[in-house]
Amino acid sequence: MTDLGDVLARLPHEIVVTDPELIASYIRDESRFTEHAPPGAVVAPRSTAEVAATLSLTHEVGVPVVTRGAGSGLSGGANGLAGCLLLTTKRLNRILEVDPVERILVTQPGVVTADVRATAAGAGLMYPPDPGSVAMSTIGGNVATNAGGMCCVKYGVTGDYVLGLEVVLADGRILRTGRRTMKGVAGYDLTHLFVGSEGTLGVITEATLRLVPAPRDPHTVLATFGDLTAAGRAIDGISTSRVTPSVFELLDETTIRAVEDRSPLGFDLTVGAVLLLQSDSLNAAADAAELSEICSRSGALEVAVSEDRDEARALLEARRLALPALERLGDWLLDDVCVPRSRIVELLRGIERTAAEERLTIGVFGHAGDGNMHPTIIFDAADHASSAAAHRAFDAITATALRLGGTVTGEHGIGRLKTKWLERELGPVGLDAHQTVKEAFDPRWLLNPGVVLARRGPRRSP
Amino acid sequence: MTDLGDVLARLPHEIVVTDPELIASYIRDESRFTEHAPPGAVVAPRSTAEVAATLSLTHEVGVPVVTRGAGSGLSGGANGLAGCLLLTTKRLNRILEVDPVERILVTQPGVVTADVRATAAGAGLMYPPDPGSVAMSTIGGNVATNAGGMCCVKYGVTGDYVLGLEVVLADGRILRTGRRTMKGVAGYDLTHLFVGSEGTLGVITEATLRLVPAPRDPHTVLATFGDLTAAGRAIDGISTSRVTPSVFELLDETTIRAVEDRSPLGFDLTVGAVLLLQSDSLNAAADAAELSEICSRSGALEVAVSEDRDEARALLEARRLALPALERLGDWLLDDVCVPRSRIVELLRGIERTAAEERLTIGVFGHAGDGNMHPTIIFDAADHASSAAAHRAFDAITATALRLGGTVTGEHGIGRLKTKWLERELGPVGLDAHQTVKEAFDPRWLLNPGVVLARRGPRRSP
Incomplete structure (x- = not known):
């Protein structure tokens, strides 16, 4: 029996995925030009205990593990690897708690992010992070990649809303990090070490998320510019103003043409750049007027302001179409x-x-x-x-x-897309610190090997 | 020659502190009942390179290092240790850069936090964190402890404003973490691993901080309650309202009496609790009215609202007097x-x-x-x-x-105050994860030994 076969034989058979088509579909995420292969096998655990049992076995036997949410990533972080056990979080799909007084939501990783947002909205609150993939990506994948989106300019990224985690470590032990309180400095911030670690340090099995009061309907400003220089002036002007937009997006000429070509929205095809802005503050109307004025002063060709909710959604949709339009x-x-x-x-x-x-x-x-x-x-x-x-x-x-x-x-x-670039950004000391952290949590380099970091040789003694 | 003597002899003599009174003053921070001892020696490096040279030597020779900012800590994190080399950051006291377009401030660790805030204010911006010790504590100490303060309820804690760090590692190597951009997910979040690590993982020699637009003058609400139950109703009511206060403080009966006894402010001494609230939002007046209404509805005895800047400062001062008043x-x-x-x-x-x-x-x-x-x-x-x-x-x-x-x-x-309590909060897996991180960055346990974590025996092989 192979090592992987040994692991599978010792797991509950209900969690072992046998459908060959399904297994084949886990070959890669949405990235291009990243190394990938059909996984050796796929498991779909139903509980933290089953994740722990799985990792305990893979650690014992020495089988690499790739964790996968929705597979919407764009860097190859969930790609299959020959001989690996791919662990999908799709059955860990329950929201466990929403507390409107403490403004926290506790969820399993396999819940789709849009459902987290909808559940928060149902309690009169907001979970802000809204990556482009919000309708399909899972919250576990969002946490594992520290996903961003259009909200970040005002609300920050996924990690800014993670108070605590439950993580299954490489050897199958279950670690709880962080807290349920608004503040806390007890020990090292392991929570944010796991946030963005792309499945290389552990498998996230639960997240305690912070919610915020639901904002007002936004006011939206759409400004077109003849060239990038004028748009750049507006960007600087807005960045140094007292307004904090809740959306602050740019589309260049090529993207505008592609969007217009796919779904005609009436853009003037001679424009060189578009800025799409929103404010959802209590003074959204005044903010929109100020944003509009800055754009005009910076040389905008046209500036349109809207306080209509449906129109705002349509404009944001144009922005969300940017990638699908360019793909054509x-x-x-x-x-x-x-x-x-x-x-x-x-x-x-x-x-x-x-x-x-x-x-x-x-x-x-x-x-x-x-x-x-x-x-x-x-x-x-x-x-x-x-x-x-x-x-x-x-x-x-x-x-x-x-x-x-x-x-x-x-x-x-x-x-898997930018490991060489990470080395260049980190430099030798930074790379060494990363490898040291990786080895501390995953000494056998079994969790998502080849993602984020390449394995190094045995460490010199200090 | 002792090991420590060996280290001192090989360092530039200008950075070795020789004044015995000064050395004796570094025996402990502001905590009580925490282990402390006069340090074996004190160095005051003038540059990152000198910090690196110091740690390179202490690592080579095996001398423990305690890093100290202003010594205003309340948990013994900067206490002297017999035979240790105490490293004071007081000469690393320059603000290196303020960029009002990117809204970042780059500073050395020995700058007093109030000076960071004043410099930000001079650029029309705000560095929000305001620990009680803001007038004396250093920004390096604030980062090392992830300091909080009264602003946190709206603005978050120190770590929420740290984009990147320069850290000298236990062996003297210089690590740069994080970035200067608003977003970034390149590699693990080592920045926030060092934030709050209390000098046990490295010595912070530079911090890149995020600034925000300066808020308006706040409106202040002071509400008195006959008992805690009524104050608790108000806390719940405010926590679930749409208002985000910028200050949301509570004083109990004993504290009110002590403050009144020290500096008569006209409090009714029969009250059971006081809530002190501010809003600095664009709708501060409406917010103050709503906060006031919630307090009244919850059974407040008296509610006073003020939009006067000086009056607001005086009220906050009353809150800042809580500890000095109780100390009497x-x-x-x-x-x-x-x-x-x-x-x-x-x-x-x-x-x-x-x-x-x-x-x-x-x-x-x-x-x-x-x-x-x-x-x-x-x-x-x-x-x-x-x-x-x-x-x-x-x-x-x-x-x-x-x-x-x-x-x-x-x-x-x-x-040094709560290491046993940390073990209880973390549990065995959490404690092991902390010790593993500590050993990864400081394999000889030389950085602030006994702070945060007790040393464990040699690690079992995985």
Whole structure:
């Protein structure tokens, strides 16, 4: 019997997935050009105890484990690996508690994020994080990747709402981190060490989330600009104003054309950039007026303000269509970089130069308020030269972000896509610190091996 | 030559502190009943490079290192240890950068927190965290303890404003964590592993802090209640309202009497509890009206609303006087526990029972909006029975907080005061995870040994 077969034989047969089609569907997430393979086997545990039993066995026998939520990731963090046991959280799908006085929600990892948000809304509260995949991604995947979204400019990222976790460690022991209280400094912040660790340090089996009061309906501002320079002036003006927008998004010319081509929304196709802004504050009307004024003063071609809820949803939908619209132009390679927000225009100019040099179409959209941009490279995967150009462009864009004082990933994570880039961003001491943490929690490197970090040789004694 | 003498001889003589009085003054922080001793020697490095040189030597030779900011801590985290090298950050006292567009401030650790706040204010921005010690504590100490304060109910704690750190590791290597951008998920969140680690994982030599727009002048509400039950109704009512107060403080009867006794502010001495509330939102006037209405509806005896800036400062000062006023009553032992905010009244009732049982005066004040309370036990240190009663009361209060779903420290940290309580809160798996992290970063247990965690024996192989 193989090692993996040994593990499977000792687990409850009800949790072992046998449907070959289903197993094959777990070969990779939504990323492109990331290493992947059909998993050796798939288990779908129904409880923390079954996750613990699984990891206890894989640790004993030495089988690698890949944890998968909805598989909506864009960096390969949930890709299958030959011979691995893939653990899907899909049956850990219950919201365990909502407490409107303490404003906390306790959930299992396999719940779809939109359902977490809907449950919070049902209690008159809000769970803010809204990654683009909110309708399909799971809260466990969101926590494991510290997912972002459009809300971040005002509300922060997933990790800002995680008070505590239950995690099954590599050897099957069950760890509880954090707390249910608003504050607490008892010991190290292990909670946020697991947040964003992409399944490499443990398997998250429960999360205690912080909720906030539901905001008012937002007021929305849509501003079009003739060129990036004018949009950049508006970004700086808004960033230094007293208004905190709840949405602060940018779409470039290529993206606008692609969106308009897919779903005509009446955009003037000669515009060079669009800013989409919202305020959901108590003074949303005054905020919208100020945002609008800043855009006009910065040289906007047109500025439209709306306080209509349905119109606001339609405008946000246009933004959510950016990636699907760009996907229609060909094969795509999506980047995710974050720069200081005053450097966004430099980043976009650099991307324009890269696109020209490589003769590629690159659409850019993203979270201007955070400096977090998603350059989307369009190419022809069947054409070797085009593929090579796309990879060069991807590297050039990531390098540009680092040069501008940015980071190689704003919200999609390292996964299998950017391990080399992480090494470059961290430098040797940072990389060593990461490997040390990995080895402390997973000495056999069995949890999602190859994701975030490459394994190093045996550690020198101190 | 001793090991410590060897280290000192190899360091630049300008950084070695020789004044015996100064060295003696570093014997402990502001805590009571925590182990302390005069340090073996004191160094005051002037640069990150000098910190690195120091730790490189202490690591090589095997000398324990205690890092000290202003020494205002309340848990013994900066206490001297016999034979240790105490490293003071007082000469690392420059603010390196303020960027009003990116809204970041980069500072060395020895800068007083009030100066960080003043510098931010000079740029039209705010650095929110305001621990009680804000006028004397250093930003490095605040980061190392993840300090809180009155702002937390709206603005969060120190860690929520730390984007990145420079840390000298136990062996003298210089690690940079985090980023300068608003978002970023490149690798593990080592930044927040060092935040709150109380000098046990490395020495923080630089912090990149996030700033926010300066708020409006607040509106203040002061409400008095005949008993805790009525105050508890108001706490629940405010916690479930749409108002987010920027200050949400509670003072109990004992504390009110002590404050009034020290600095007469005109409080009715028959009241059982006072709530002090502020809103600095754009709708502060409406918020104050709503807070006031909730207090009245909950049975407040009197409710006063003020929009005057000086009056607001005077009222906050009354709250800041709580500890100094209680200190006048005798020797004191200050606790710091945090419970779900709906359990505050139960916590206070439990403290009342403990005070009656032990025949002690215990004043309670703190951050009602977070559930973070500071029971202050008054006793006679010269009387053995009274001291013993104070210790029993301290343990009983901490146990009550845990039983109510709380944590043993909301903001003061574990230090040397609560290591046993941390073990109880963490449980065996949590404690093991903490020790594993400690050993990963400080394999020789040389950084602030005995703080947060007790050393364990050699680790079993996995």
